[in-house]
Amino acid sequence: xxxxxxxxxxxxxxxxxxxxxxxxxxxxxxxxxxxxxxxxxxxxxxxxxxxxxxxxxxxxxxxxxxxxxxxxxxxxxxxxxxxxxxxxxxxxxxxxxxxxxxxxxxxxxxxxxxxxxxxxxxxxxxxxxxxxxxxxxxxxxxxxxxxxxxxxxxxxxxxxxxxxxxxxxxxxxxxxxxxxxxxxxxxxxxxxxxxxxxxxxxxxxxxxxxxxxxxxxxxxxxxxxxxxxxxxxxxxxxxxxxxxxxxxxxxxxxxxxxxxxxxxxxxxxxxxxxxxxxxxxxxxxxxxxxxxxxxxxxxxxxxxxxxxxxxxxxxxxxxxxxxxxxxxxxxxxxxxxxxxxxxxxxxxxxxxxxxxxxxxxxxxxxxxxxxxxxxxxxxxxxxxxxxxxxxxxx
Amino acid sequence: xxxxxxxxxxxxxxxxxxxxxxxxxxxxxxxxxxxxxxxxxxxxxxxxxxxxxxxxxxxxxxxxxxxxxxxxxxxxxxxxxxxxxxxxxxxxxxxxxxxxxxxxxxxxxxxxxxxxxxxxxxxxxxxxxxxxxxxxxxxxxxxxxxxxxxxxxxxxxxxxxxxxxxxxxxxxxxxxxxxxxxxxxxxxxxxxxxxxxxxxxxxxxxxxxxxxxxxxxxxxxxxxxxxxxxxxxxxxxxxxxxxxxxxxxxxxxxxxxxxxxxxxxxxxxxxxxxxxxxxxxxxxxxxxxxxxxxxxxxxxxxxxxxxxxxxxxxxxxxxxxxxxxxxxxxxxxxxxxxxxxxxxxxxxxxxxxxxxxxxxxxxxxxxxxxxxxxxxxxx
Numbered sequence: 001x002x003x004x005x006x007x008x009x010x011x012x013x014x015x016x017x018x019x020x021x022x023x024x025x026x027x028x029x030x031x032x033x034x035x036x037x038x039x040x041x042x043x044x045x046x047x048x049x050x051x052x053x054x055x056x057x058x059x060x061x062x063x064x065x066x067x068x069x070x071x072x073x074x075x076x077x078x079x080x081x082x083x084x085x086x087x088x089x090x091x092x093x094x095x096x097x098x099x100x101x102x103x104x105x106x107x108x109x110x111x112x113x114x115x116x117x118x119x120x121x122x123x124x125x126x127x128x129x130x131x132x133x134x135x136x137x138x139x140x141x142x143x144x145x146x147x148x149x150x151x152x153x154x155x156x157x158x159x160x161x162x163x164x165x166x167x168x169x170x171x172x173x174x175x176x177x178x179x180x181x182x183x184x185x186x187x188x189x190x191x192x193x194x195x196x197x198x199x200x201x202x203x204x205x206x207x208x209x210x211x212x213x214x215x216x217x218x219x220x221x222x223x224x225x226x227x228x229x230x231x232x233x234x235x236x237x238x239x240x241x242x243x244x245x246x247x248x249x250x251x252x253x254x255x256x257x258x259x260x261x262x263x264x265x266x267x268x269x270x271x272x273x274x275x276x277x278x279x280x281x282x283x284x285x286x287x288x289x290x291x292x293x294x295x296x297x298x299x300x301x302x303x304x305x306x307x308x309x310x311x312x313x314x315x316x317x318x319x320x321x322x323x324x325x326x327x328x329x330x331x332x333x334x335x336x337x338x339x340x341x342x343x344x345x346x347x348x349x350x351x352x353x354x355x356x357x358x359x360x361x362x363x364x365x366x367x368x369x370x371x372x373x374x375x376x377x378x379x380x381x382x383x384x385x386x387x388x389x390x391x392x393x394x
Numbered sequence: 395x396x397x398x399x400x401x402x403x404x405x406x407x408x409x410x411x412x413x414x415x416x417x418x419x420x421x422x423x424x425x426x427x428x429x430x431x432x433x434x435x436x437x438x439x440x441x442x443x444x445x446x447x448x449x450x451x452x453x454x455x456x457x458x459x460x461x462x463x464x465x466x467x468x469x470x471x472x473x474x475x476x477x478x479x480x481x482x483x484x485x486x487x488x489x490x491x492x493x494x495x496x497x498x499x500x501x502x503x504x505x506x507x508x509x510x511x512x513x514x515x516x517x518x519x520x521x522x523x524x525x526x527x528x529x530x531x532x533x534x535x536x537x538x539x540x541x542x543x544x545x546x547x548x549x550x551x552x553x554x555x556x557x558x559x560x561x562x563x564x565x566x567x568x569x570x571x572x573x574x575x576x577x578x579x580x581x582x583x584x585x586x587x588x589x590x591x592x593x594x595x596x597x598x599x600x601x602x603x604x605x606x607x608x609x610x611x612x613x614x615x616x617x618x619x620x621x622x623x624x625x626x627x628x629x630x631x632x633x634x635x636x637x638x639x640x641x642x643x644x645x646x647x648x649x650x651x652x653x654x655x656x657x658x659x660x661x662x663x664x665x666x667x668x669x670x671x672x673x674x675x676x677x678x679x680x681x682x683x684x685x686x687x688x689x690x691x692x693x694x695x696x697x698x699x700x701x702x703x704x705x706x707x708x709x710x711x712x713x714x715x716x717x718x719x720x721x722x723x724x725x726x727x728x729x730x731x732x733x734x735x736x737x738x739x740x741x742x743x744x745x746x747x748x749x750x751x752x753x754x755x756x757x758x759x760x761x762x763x764x765x766x767x768x769x770x771x772x773x
Binding site: 297303321327386389392 | 666674678686771
């Protein structure tokens with residue numbers, strides 16, 4: 001490693017030592033510990049707030065974005081070092097943000113200068129929480145069939161219709177949204193990409209209660225919502241390319257969920273603790289075989305992601321393979337939770353009460369069933385692999 | 395180490411692809427299979443492979459080898475899986491050479507490795523005693539006799555036993571609570587008095603032998619590694635063999651899959667190419683991903699041997715599990731998706747499932763390695 005990078009590593013290490021609060025150096029205990037930022041976010045602790053402020057001051061919530069837009073301006077090697085150092089001290093993410101993981105990359109690629117200046121710095125600072133407006137009741141797997149009409153009124157558009165499956169739509173300050181601007185064009189060619197404040201008159205948000213009893217998704221209704229023209233991103237009627245670009249990011253993000261989170265125990269260890277052993281082996285030989293199969297796949301998948309990253313570094317483009325990552329990562333995560341339910345047996349059935357943390361495992365298990373639906377179903381991902389990688393007809 | 399090939403490795407792989415494609419394509423294997431008088435592989439072809447340096451890839455330069463590492467040998471094996479080119483690459487260049495190198499017996503290394511590297515001598519490992527893979531179950535006895543030992547017992551499933559110049563044989567020299575303890579390894583020439591070889595042709599046209607040892611005398615100088623301490627060497631050798639076999643299975647899976655995908659585009663029924671049907675597309679897409687997993691696992695495992703990492707055992711089992719399962723799926727789907735023609739002897743696709751079955755079984759099948767993977771992970 002070059003001297004420059006070594007110096008950088010030492011600087012990062014020292015800075016983190018000074019600035020990362022002690023309380024932020026352990027795995028999160030519940031979803032509530034995640035900092036999402038935004039206008040109405042209530043910090044869980046003074047440490048959580050301080051950690052976000054320190055990180056945003058350096059632009060390290062978006063470490064590889066250009067400095068001029070508030071990012072950290074790090075190159076790939078430096079980014080790797082920063083992530084490594086954060087992992088080394090078990091630091092919690094300072095900010096969870098669809099603005100950073102999804103909208104930002106699209107704005108950097110497709111936004112005009114004014115839009116970048118306006119929207120990127122507040123995203124880095126976690127001031128605006130973003131919601132995604134993609135699916136509609138009749139546009140799920142067939143996303144390009146979306147209909148919500150945005151009609152040109154001269155200096156603004158008027159939006160009607162609705163969006164569904166908007167993650168945390170009830171907490172979103174702004175929305176990035178796919179709308180129909182040309183109802184007569186072929187379906188992929190009449191879509192545009194727009195941004196708007198969720199407080200604009202005419203927007204209603206309705207949470208959707210899931211089988212887990214929780215409501216991480218919402219339905220959002222538009223009634224004559226006024227969107228200024230400068231909030232339309234990229235070329236008019238070319239929003240589908242932005243949508244696809246963004247979906248690739250989303251797919252990659254979801255597929256990493258197949259890997260066990262750093263700090264969490266492997267299933268086999270949990271099983272040995274909960275069920276116990278007999279003659280050195282887990283005292284349920286058929287479950288043991290199932291867990292072995294799972295952990296073999298999990299390790300093989302981790303190695304494949306490692307190889308994909310190395311290939312990208314060597315200049316090979318990932319392309320449609322991200323569809324397969326999404327497919328396999330989500331199937332693995334569903335399997336992980338199926339096995340966790342098996343391991344915990346009767347205890348896994350609890351729905352309320354302190355002992356079960358209000359049925360956390362059962363609810364999380366049910367939640368994972370959506371992994372292979374959201375962000376493009378498993379079946380759609382397999383279609384993409386068959387068509388774009390294998391070149392099969394259809 | 396990054397999970398990508400370096401330039402030298404890419405060149406070696408391309409050279410292997412060219413050579414095997416022209417000198418030993420699947421038709422070469424078919425021709426050997428159809429000719430009863432020939433053995434499991436062609437000695438002339440082996441001489442050419444040795445000429446290419448393949449017998450010497452993992453052998454240190456000091457013993458006349460190339461010292462090119464296991465990653466290099468793995469790439470050649472992967473390519474030989476695509477063409478089903480039969481050779482003693484696994485029995486001699488991988489298992490035999492590995493056991494000698496790991497034994498640290500300099501005299502035996504000096505005596506044998508240069509001749510292995512040049513392709514003149516062939517070795518086989520003789521360690522199985524039942525139809526299941528149980529390397530620690532050793533009842534072949536070696537009792538002290540004068541300056542050496544007297545060997546009695548029977549070894550099974552000895553790969554390429556009919557052509558071996560010598561065998562590396564696991565024997566019991568002591569009994570203890572741990573079956574692994576008290577195993578020793580001896581190098582015994584094939585023409586030793588009292589050594590009998592009985593050879594069977596397998597479904598993949600490779601040869602496997604039963605070795606009978608009746609009062610075979612060996613001198614102490616033929617001992618590989620410490621007395622009673624052969625098990626660690628055997629285990630390490632087997633892990634290297636397993637990873638090499640996984641590489642060959644990866645080649646089998648890739649070639650079968652490529653042929654099958656081509657067929658899906660060509661074959662028409664109901665007036666359309668059958669690859670248009672989603673029922674087939676999704677199975678093909680899943681298989682594509684399983685093969686991607688195998689590529690990562692095999693490369694990581696090969697690099698782990700070259701780095702002498704502690705993870706080799708775990709990765710060897712992982713490689714045997716994933717490549718065994720994936721090549722199984724690829725060859726079975728290959729036949730199914732080809733339909734009736736896939737069942738005919740005239741068509742090549744059936745050769746791949748036969749070779750897979752042989753490789754999957756030897757040195758432990760997926761189930762054996764799932765159990766071992768779990769043990770290594772302490773559950």
